[in-house]
Amino acid sequence: MGNAGSQTDEALALGVQQGNAENLTVLFDRHYSTLLAYLYRLCLGQRPLAEDLTQETFLRALRGIGSYQYPRPFKSWLYTIATNSARNHFNRADTRYTESVVEDYDLPDETQQPEVALLVDEEADEVLAALGQLADHQREVVLLFYYQGFAQQEIAEALGIPLGTVKSRLSLGLRRLREHIEQKERASC
Amino acid sequence: MLNNHQHNQHPVDRLRRTLLANGEPAEDLESLVNVGHFLQQSAAPQVDDQRRSAVLNLLLDELATQHTVSPVETVAVQPAGWWSRLGSWLDQCWWLLILRSQVRIVSKTIWAGSALVMLLGVVVTLPQATLSAAALPFTMIAPLVTACGVALLYDDMLPGIHELEDSTRASLPGLILARLVLLFSFDLLLALAGSVILALVNTEISLLPLILSWLAPVTFLAALAFFLSVFLLDALAAAAFSLTLWIVYLLVRADDGRLLQRLSAADFSTSGAHLPLLLGALTLVVMGLWLVGTPSRKFEDYR
Numbered sequence: 001m002g003n004a005g006s007q008t009d010e011a012l013a014l015g016v017q018q019g020n021a022e023n024l025t026v027l028f029d030r031h032y033s034t035l036l037a038y039l040y041r042l043c044l045g046q047r048p049l050a051e052d053l054t055q056e057t058f059l060r061a062l063r064g065i066g067s068y069q070y071p072r073p074f075k076s077w078l079y080t081i082a083t084n085s086a087r088n089h090f091n092r093a094d095t096r097y098t099e100s101v102v103e104d105y106d107l108p109d110e111t112q113q114p115e116v117a118l119l120v121d122e123e124a125d126e127v128l129a130a131l132g133q134l135a136d137h138q139r140e141v142v143l144l145f146y147y148q149g150f151a152q153q154e155i156a157e158a159l160g161i162p163l164g165t166v167k168s169r170l171s172l173g174l175r176r177l178r179e180h181i182e183q184k185e186r187a188s189c
Numbered sequence: 190m191l192n193n194h195q196h197n198q199h200p201v202d203r204l205r206r207t208l209l210a211n212g213e214p215a216e217d218l219e220s221l222v223n224v225g226h227f228l229q230q231s232a233a234p235q236v237d238d239q240r241r242s243a244v245l246n247l248l249l250d251e252l253a254t255q256h257t258v259s260p261v262e263t264v265a266v267q268p269a270g271w272w273s274r275l276g277s278w279l280d281q282c283w284w285l286l287i288l289r290s291q292v293r294i295v296s297k298t299i300w301a302g303s304a305l306v307m308l309l310g311v312v313v314t315l316p317q318a319t320l321s322a323a324a325l326p327f328t329m330i331a332p333l334v335t336a337c338g339v340a341l342l343y344d345d346m347l348p349g350i351h352e353l354e355d356s357t358r359a360s361l362p363g364l365i366l367a368r369l370v371l372l373f374s375f376d377l378l379l380a381l382a383g384s385v386i387l388a389l390v391n392t393e394i395s396l397l398p399l400i401l402s403w404l405a406p407v408t409f410l411a412a413l414a415f416f417l418s419v420f421l422l423d424a425l426a427a428a429a430f431s432l433t434l435w436i437v438y439l440l441v442r443a444d445d446g447r448l449l450q451r452l453s454a455a456d457f458s459t460s461g462a463h464l465p466l467l468l469g470a471l472t473l474v475v476m477g478l479w480l481v482g483t484p485s486r487k488f489e490d491y492r
Contacts (some may be wrong), residue, residue: 021252032245059251
């Protein structure tokens with residue numbers, strides 16, 4: 001695969017602008033699974049929708065690759081498109097995705113014992129339900145920060161909001177999740 | 190994107206570190222970090238390899254379509270002119286790209302404030318044609334504008350400085366140098382434009398002596414303000430010190446008394462003082478940039 005694998009995302013994106021298919025493949029390999037995971041959680045576990053949005057994100061990124069400006073961080077740029085794709089979808093569908101719509105689960109890992117797999121699914125389901133309690137803008141920030149490993153400044157760039165707003169959304173989102181966890185604990189006692 | 194250290198960090202540890210840096214109250218910290226443990230229970234979905242391959246093939250087809258050149262287009266393509274070649278060269282100049290990326294980030298109030306005060310300097314100076322170039326209000330005001338702007342430049346970056354370093358491929362000293370160059374060039378252009386206006390409107394004022402009277406002081410005070418703002422991590426103190434130094438110098442120069450005569454002889458606007466001032470400015474900027482890059486000057490100290 002040549003030396004494309006050792007290049008930064010930003011350098012690869014420049015190559016894609018020139019039509020380099022190898023660079024596109026490397027960029028895709030690097031980001032497909034993490035982007036899918038982001039959209040999967042953003043859609044509160046709707047896997048087919050997350051897969052569609054992942055595909056749409058990559059297509060939109062490729063069609064708009066000419067507008068990518070080096071050396072702007074490519075990852076932030078890609079996640080801006082992903083977040084906008086998700087927002088557009090839910091706006092089009094006139095759907096409030098703050099409601100918990102957990103309806104699709106991953107198949108359990110076959111190497112796990114059935115009871116362990118069930119427990120893991122329940123816990124994952126619980127997390128998605130808790131994320132569903134957050135406002136959309138809070139969920140975006142929490143997901144980007146916690147699961148995608150974005151720095152707060154990167155989130156600010158990706159979402160086009162001030163750094164202070166990122167901090168407050170992260171703080172409020174975590175507090176909301178904490179309340180949800182506490183309520184669940186009280187209910188189970 | 191993130192540096193290696195952060196990549197290797199566990200998300201919960203990163204959460205704790207960020208919450209601490211954001212100033213979350215100590216009593217809330219552990220319970221909020223526990224939310225991180227809770228979130229950890231959600232595993233990433235398994236990738237469907239068939240779907241993944243299908244998407245990749247779709248993208249490769251799209252890329253091929255985008256870059257297919259028809260025979261008609263091939264005929265129509267003309268050799269790039271020197272203007273477009275220059276444009277594409279500029280588009281790939283990394284230092285120019287960094288400069289361009291920083292233009293929109295520098296606070297607009299710094300640009301506007303500098304332009305406004307410089308304009309005020311021109312207006313105030315217009316009726317003062319009989320004074321020597323070094324004694325014109327414009328010559329006194331120009332260094333103040335630049336020093337204040339440069340001091341605020343670093344202060345403006347401080348709250349997000351750690352984040353900025355994480356999110357940008359350029360080094361922190363590189364980014365700060367880019368902003369310094371931008372603001373200094375802007376102020377220099379403003380001062381040049383002001384000087385040209387003064388020389389055009391009032392024939393009593395000579396352009397070259399006027400420019401020489403402010404050039405070295407502007408450079409030196411800007412460099413001093415920058416160094417102090419990095420050293421003290423306090424833009425206000427840096428600006429105040431630079432302003433005080435400049436005002437004291439102006440007072441000393443204006444003083445006819447015997448006591449200050451020796452000091453007043455050291456006229457910064459004379460050509461003999463230019464070289465030491467410019468060298469001093471260069472030294473201060475280099476020291477400031479070096480300080481910015483040292484770990485002790487980063488976010489932890491600021492916090």
